[in-house]
Amino acid sequence: MTEFNRAYRQTLLAGRLTLGLMTPTARANGAMADIDLERRIAQRADQLGFAALWTRDVPVMVPQGEEISVLDEPFLWLATLAASTQQIALGTAAAVLPLRHPLHVAKAALSLNRLSQDRFILGLGSGDREAEFAIFKQDIALRAETFRERWNIVRSALSPDAAGRAALREATGGYDLMAPPATRIGMLVVGSARQSLQWTATHSDGWATYHRDEARQQGRIGLWQSALRERAGSEPKPFVQSLQLDLLERADAPAEPIELGLRTGRDALVAYLDRMEDAGVSHVLLNLVRGPRPAMEVIDELGRDVLPRLQGHARAPVA
Secondary structure, three states, rough: OOOOOOOOHHHOOOOOOOEEEEEOOOOOOOOOOHHHHHHHHHHHHHHOOOOOOEEEEOOOOOOOOOEOOOOOOOHHHHHHHHHOOOOOOEEEEEEEEHHOHHHHHHHHHHHHHHHHOOOOOEEOOOOOHHHHHHHHOOOHHHHHHHHHHHHHHHHHHHHOOOHHHHHHHHOOOOOOOOOOOOOOOOOEEEOOOOHHHHEEEEEEEEEEEEEEEHHHHHHHHHHHHHHHHHOOOOOOOOEEEEEEEEEEEOOOOEEEOOOEEEEOOOHHHHHHHHHHHOOOOOEEEEEEEOOOOOOOHHHHHHHHHHHHHHHOOOOOOOO
């Protein structure tokens, strides 16, 4: 089987836990991101050795409680970050597949992977905002089936192998979208996507889910590993989790839970990440909580005082 691209290998098959950042990192609620600042943050994260930069797909400014997300189109956003960086991977977490034509998703993924020199990971979700489904005239009740159907077309379109593109050519009347990639573009299911873990273990290249308390998360990891043994044989498929992070200035501040994450000093953060690595987490996607500390300051501390301590526990890379 063709090997994965370098984004997937360096982020998800590194043989140790890696860290990524949700972008934009410094956006105020209801405001567009400062692109010059975000470019500088992306460059700094690249220099410090973060594994990946991620972004979300929010097609319409539909409020969720007090939060209003105002985000650029995810593939164009990542292309901008790609032009400002050299090594760091770029990923969607997630593009809402039932609201997008699968051929458009595949074309964007192929293009971004090529333009970034094999640095793209495609995370896909099913979406959960009823208002968006109504705006796009899609039936939210059918999103699970729609996700599976469109996933199969995207998967086929991204295949480096001619045999793997059979479903694409059936959908297009015999045409490819562009020259096929030389390596595999990793496809992650983000959230449940309304699919069973068995389906995800069979069809995806990994599963990304949200933060839970440690005991519950270890249970989810166990379910994932069981599904892999049942459906994926010996193929390693990573478990990815997000973490809302409020990093305190006091290094020895104890960790306390916040919604979908932790408020903590760096020492307790490293201890938590070590435990998650031991439990089977391959990558943690950090979503920096808006607070008094500038995002660049937090990223510098993570790069200076957290990443090296994680890298000191490196294991042999997965073959």
